[in-house]
Amino acid sequence: MTLADAPRVRRRAHRAWAVAAVTMLALVAAAGFRSSTGALLEPLEEDFGWSRGATSGAVSLNLIVYGLTAPFAAALMGRFGVRRVVPMALVLTAVGSGLTLVMTSAWQLWLLWGLAVGVGTGALALVFGAIVANRWFVTHRGLVTGVFSAAGSTGQLVFLPAIAALADGPGWRWAAGLVAAFALLLAPIAWLVMRDSPASLGVTAYGSEVGTLPVPIQPTAGAARLALVTLRQVATSWTFWALFASFWVCGWSTNGLIGTHFIPAAHDHGMPETTSAGLLALIGVFDIVGTIASGWLTDRIDPRLLLFVYYLLRGLSLLWVDQLLGDAIHPSLFLFVLFYGLDWVATVPPTVALCREHFGLERSGVVFGWVFASHMVGAGVAASFAGWTRQATGTYLGAWITAGILCLGAAVVCLMIPRRPEAAQP
Structure with a gap:
């Protein structure tokens, strides 16, 4: 039998x-409802x-x-397994989002948006x-982490334009639905x-050495205690x-400020909500590129230096954003959207x-x-601070300046992180 005759x-x-x-x-779904908040505030x-x-x-x-x-949630996944926790979290997110269709009071908004959807999407963070x-990959681990980090922006990209259009047309209830x-x-x-680990299928993580035996994930007792x-x-x-x-500063300057208040802040300057929602979705487009690139860089460059650069440039950009907003898109505003998208969650890997x-x-x-x-x-904290600042002063300027200064401080803090200890092994 020749080589060509051998079974393939x-x-x-x-x-x-x-x-x-x-x-x-799952990460896209969790981010989808959360990205809708900025587009639904005014409706x-x-x-x-x-x-x-x-x-x-x-x-x-x-x-x-x-x-x-x-x-x-991380501890719960160790106790009960990823396969059980993830579907339950998705169902809880769907129930919390769906029940907003029949709410009539502000306390119900706090209960459904704040608690139910908060817990559901938090388990899918x-x-x-x-x-x-960490469990399924050895090779390309940083790159895969970057892809997962970009999922939030993908959810923003996929859902936000549709949510803004639905809220502006048939109503916000269609968007929540x-x-x-x-x-x-x-x-x-x-x-x-989903499976809890490669060992549950009798295989090793992707990129593990040939012949390495899969290591089962041992359930941990008491998720809350472990945390x-x-x-x-x-x-x-x-x-x-x-x-x-x-x-903490990263969350302040992304989800809390830009993610929640960019659309109403742009509307204060005369920009239509559908246009500003499109810009926020565009930030999501660039974030996919930036976060995946950050994952690739993390496999090659000192993570402390990457964080220093990310926070430094983000802080400088926030100091100028109020001057860039207007009733229409212009080149300098587009450049801000481009940069902020690339930097959005590049900090995660x-x-x-x-x-x-x-x-x-x-x-x-x-x-x-x-x-x-x-x-x-x-x-x-940033979402409330920016809302109170806008309500008290009629402008978001104080919120932009505060966030910029905090990012500059975060850059310095990251540079002070010590090098990896010799005893710590991945």
Whole structure:
């Protein structure tokens, strides 16, 4: 029998890629409803007569609950498995979003947006992506983390123009229903495709050495206890608090300020909401490129230096944004959108890498959960601060300047993070 007659062995794609694809979709779904808040603030205020403080407060609660859920969700995934937690989180997000269709009072907005959707999307936060990347990939781990980080922008890109158009046309309820339906449809897909670890299928992570035996993920007892114990263990580390503080500023300057208030701020300058929503979606387009590129760079460059550059340039751009807004798109505003998109969550891959390098692979998911919690708490504080600033002064100028100064401070803090300890191994 010749070589040509030998039966061909079809190489099957590694299951890690299917898991990564569903992870990406889940992250997109979670980001979809959250990206709708900026486009729905004014429609809700017009429909119910609520103040900017009331709607911004609901968004703040959503962001804070979203962030605080992350470390406990990471521990829950260790206790009950990713395959169980993810579909339940999608269903909770769909229920919370769907019930907004029949709400009549501001407290119901706080309950549904703030608590239900906050918990559901918090369990599908970037911590979830970090856990999947760490468990399923060895090769291209930083790049995959960058792709997962870009999923939030993809959700913004996919949903925001449609949400703005629906809110401007048939009404905001159609917009909320769109995201609820997408999340509900994705839940059974996640259950069928997701697995807790490569070992559950008898395979190793993608890129592991040939012949390496798969290591099962041992369930951990007491998710809440694990999250709190991990926090106590790392609370004496300067690296942890540096990452905690810088990511707090990251959340302030992205989800809390730009993500929530860019559309109403642009509208204050005479720009139509559909136009500003398109610009925010365009930020999402550029963020996909920037975050994936950041993941690639993280595999090659000191993550501390990357964070320093990201925060420095972001802070400088925020100091000028109020002068760039107007009733139409002009080249300087487009350049801001281009840069801010590239920098939006480019901070995630190097932050995840520093958590893994300084605190080890096993603890990195929960540690990053706490760091991510600070991100969303910062976002929640910023959403309310910017709303109160606008309500008190009639302008967002103070909010832009404050965010710019905070980013410059975060750049300095990141540069002070020590090099990777010799004893810490991934």
